[in-house]
Amino acid sequence: MKYKMNHMLALDLFMLENEDAAVALETTTEEAYYHMPLLSWDMHYFNYHELLAKRRQEAAICAFKELQKTYEWTNDWESIFKEQSFDALVVTNTDEKIVWVSNGFVDMTGYGKTEVLQQSPKMLQGVATTAESKQIIRKNITQKTPFSTVVLNYKKDNTPYYCELKIYPLMVENVTHFLALESAVSGPF
Incomplete structure (x- = not known):
């Protein structure tokens, strides 16, 4: 295979069924373009966890402010x-x-x-x-x-x-x- 596997996501590897598809992915601009959205899952994954942590903090602050009203x-x-x-x-x-x-x-x-x-x-x-x-x-x-x-x-x-x-x-x-x-x-x- 002519492509570097360390640049591929596990999902990409799963979807590739043969070596010809891998070669096409490396050499054809159009194929490479369609490959990019799969890489964006990494960015989405990290962004999702940051957003989730922020939402948890916001929920904790809201719950605390309700407690503050009591005291x-x-x-x-x-x-x-x-x-x-x-x-x-x-x-x-x-x-x-x-x-x-x-x-x-x-x-x-x-x-x-x-x-x-x-x-x-x-x-x-x-x-x-x-x-x-x-x-x-x-x-x-x-x-x-x-x-x-x-x-x-x-x-x-x-x-x-x-x-x-x-x-x-x-x-x-x-x-x-x-x-x-x-x-x-x-x-x-």
Whole structure:
């Protein structure tokens, strides 16, 4: 065969029935033109996943804003969510008990929403979670200040993953809850 197989998609290879078709594909402009739409599936695939992630974030923000109406937090949501990327949202009360999680949390950790309600996010920590990262979280929660850190957490099946946390105090007159924007990230920082 005169064409380079590494430039072909699996779908292209499946559709080619013989070597003559492959040669025609390489040498005929008209045939090459018809080949291009199949390559666009790669672009569509990656674009689809970006759009899907964006839609999931938008749905999580909408669900969070509905929760905000119940608690009447006065935070500036536009500034918190502006240009922020996250996989999951988690809301805890000042006793550090989970009161709400987004669907992304379920996808990221494997825990169901009802399984984690009234649990501490510490349930995600394990033997390799560093004392330093626990101390950073504890200090900033106690001081009720916004912060960002990376912690080693564990999924329900005990698989470890690094999680970037961006935590914001939620206020009415005083801090009543905390919002965590969580993203699975690779490697220690």
